[in-house]
Structure formats: structure tokens, C-alpha cells
Amino acid sequence: KSNITSGATTSHDPPRRIIHQALLNVNKNNGSAVPNYSSNQRTIERRRKKQDIPIPTPITFTDINIPDELRTTNNGDRFLLYDNGDSSRRIIILSPDEDLDRLSNSEHWHCDGTFKACLIITISFVHNYFISYILFTDEDTYGEIFDIILKNLSQRPKSITIDFEKAVENVVRQQLPMTTIGFCFFHFKKALWKQIQTRGLQQLFLENHEARHYLKNFACLTFIPEQFVIIEFERLQADAPDSINGIK
Structure with a gap:
């Protein structure tokens, strides 16, 4: 416990690290006598509050x-x-x-x-x-x-x-x-969604099931073998509803 109280006033480490460091020096046979984490954390906080030790905040x-x-x-x-x-x-x-x-x-x-x-x-x-x-x-x-x-x-x-x-x-x-x-597929879908918003299709996507279905299919092009991507893209474009194809 003395190592914990000492660490509270001599370092700016978070309580978890101070407690962990102190426990490394505790004999396994004496482990049951060590206060629990919450108790040790309160000890550190009380000691720091009493000493009024500020935590440095980098400005630059x-x-x-x-x-x-x-x-x-x-x-x-x-x-x-x-x-x-x-x-x-x-x-x-x-x-x-x-x-x-x-x-x-x-x-x-x-x-x-x-x-x-x-x-x-x-x-x-x-x-x-x-x-x-x-x-x-x-x-x-x-x-x-x-x-x-x-x-x-x-x-x-x-x-x-x-x-x-x-x-x-x-x-x-x-x-x-x-x-x-x-x-990354996640970022690819984010890029598609940004394009949907940029081209004024967001409301259509949210309200029109057919348009939403076709717009989502463009993300699936990532799972197509590379040599067939353009073919499948053109097929999606041809089959898409006019509400989508009319937007440039």
C-alpha cells in the first residue's frame, strides 16, 4: 500500500498503472491482504487531491x-x-x-x-x-x-x-x-455514400426501395473478378431506374 500512496504523489501515472506496478512487487502469499482495485483507486485520488497535484497538459x-x-x-x-x-x-x-x-x-x-x-x-x-x-x-x-x-x-x-x-x-x-x-471495403462504402449525398440522391435512397437496392449493388462490384467489373457496372447502369440514371 505504501508503494501505491507514494506513486500517487510522485508520478502522474493513471491509478491503474500505479496499482499494477505495486502489485508486481507483492508476494503471492500476501495477495489476499491487498485492498481491491476500487479501494486503491480511491486512496490515490484522495492523496492527489490532498496534495493538490496538477496533471500537466501539453500546450504545444x-x-x-x-x-x-x-x-x-x-x-x-x-x-x-x-x-x-x-x-x-x-x-x-x-x-x-x-x-x-x-x-x-x-x-x-x-x-x-x-x-x-x-x-x-x-x-x-x-x-x-x-x-x-x-x-x-x-x-x-x-x-x-x-x-x-x-x-x-x-x-x-x-x-x-x-x-x-x-x-x-x-x-x-x-x-x-x-x-x-x-x-478497405468500409471506406469504399463511405465513399459511395458521399457520392450519393453529393449527387442529391440521399432522399431517394432513403425513401425509394428500388433505388436503394440498385445503389447498394454498386458496393458489390468489389466482389466481382477484376476482368468483369466494367461489364457488371454497365449492366447495373443499364438496369437501374431512370431516377438514378438521370443524375450525373
Whole structure:
């Protein structure tokens, strides 16, 4: 318990991490004497409130400081792979060697940059392997990220699935020329829906069953062998109701 109360006033770590670190030093035979998580959390909160310890909030990218205890895992292995320290284009890549090995041995990667932790930070990750917090999403940034990751891998993926962001596609084609690129079906459907809205078909889609049926079928073209896509597209176009074909 003394380690928990001490950690409450000497670090800004969240309660869960402080409690976890303290429990690592507890003998298994004494585990039953340790207060439960809720009790320990209240202890930390009371101690911090009493000491009036403010939690620092970064104002600029330069203010983002990763303390030593967050640069390694709980087992002491390296966790911070890369930090360029660039206040104008900050890139932080987090991964222990074990995850790098797992990624290197994976034949198929699935990447996404949709999720946001805040207005300026995008979370990017490869399936089952967290890559980085990136503050900008330009092509140079993606190039730097992939360059660092690939330098730490011994093998290259056979395929990679990405969203429809052109900057990512350009970097992947340049740095992984032998890798097959696939695109995310979820983002493809979002692009179709955006086109439906842009072309004034949203109300028709919502209210007209026949129009909705044909518009949805365009998403199914992704499951057609490549050599037949144009043929099937033209067939859909020919069979579509006039309410759709009349819109350019």
C-alpha cells in the first residue's frame, strides 16, 4: 500500500498503472491482504487531491514529454521505438521488439488512420500491432513512419489493406513495390455514400426501395473478378431506374 500512496504523489501515472506496478512487487502469499482495485483507486485520488497535484497538459507538440517509465513495458522491455522530437511534425512510434517480430512474420497487414484521439492526433495501427501517434497525415510523415518500421523488420508483407488516402497508397507503392495493395471495403462504402449525398440522391435512397437496392449493388462490384467489373457496372447502369440514371 505504501508503494501505491507514494506513486500517487510522485508520478502522474493513471491509478491503474500505479496499482499494477505495486502489485508486481507483492508476494503471492500476501495477495489476499491487498485492498481491491476500487479501494486503491480511491486512496490515490484522495492523496492527489490532498496534495493538490496538477496533471500537466501539453500546450504545444514540444510540450509532449514521454517519461522514462512509459518508454518501457512493465517487464522492462523497450516500448518507445521512435520519437523524432519535431515540434512541427511530431511522430511517436511505440512497439516492443516482440510486436515487431510478430509484424515481420505477418503476411497480411491491415492499416487504418481513421480513429482520432483528439483534433490533431490520429491513431494509426496495423492489425494486432499498434504503430504510432502521428500529428500530421501528409505523405512525408507516412514515408518517415514506414521507413522506421520497415528498418526494424526482416520480412515484408505479401499484401496490405489500407483506406483510400492517396498519401498512404503512394508511400506503400514506393516502399513496398512487391506488396499487393487492397482497399478497405468500409471506406469504399463511405465513399459511395458521399457520392450519393453529393449527387442529391440521399432522399431517394432513403425513401425509394428500388433505388436503394440498385445503389447498394454498386458496393458489390468489389466482389466481382477484376476482368468483369466494367461489364457488371454497365449492366447495373443499364438496369437501374431512370431516377438514378438521370443524375450525373
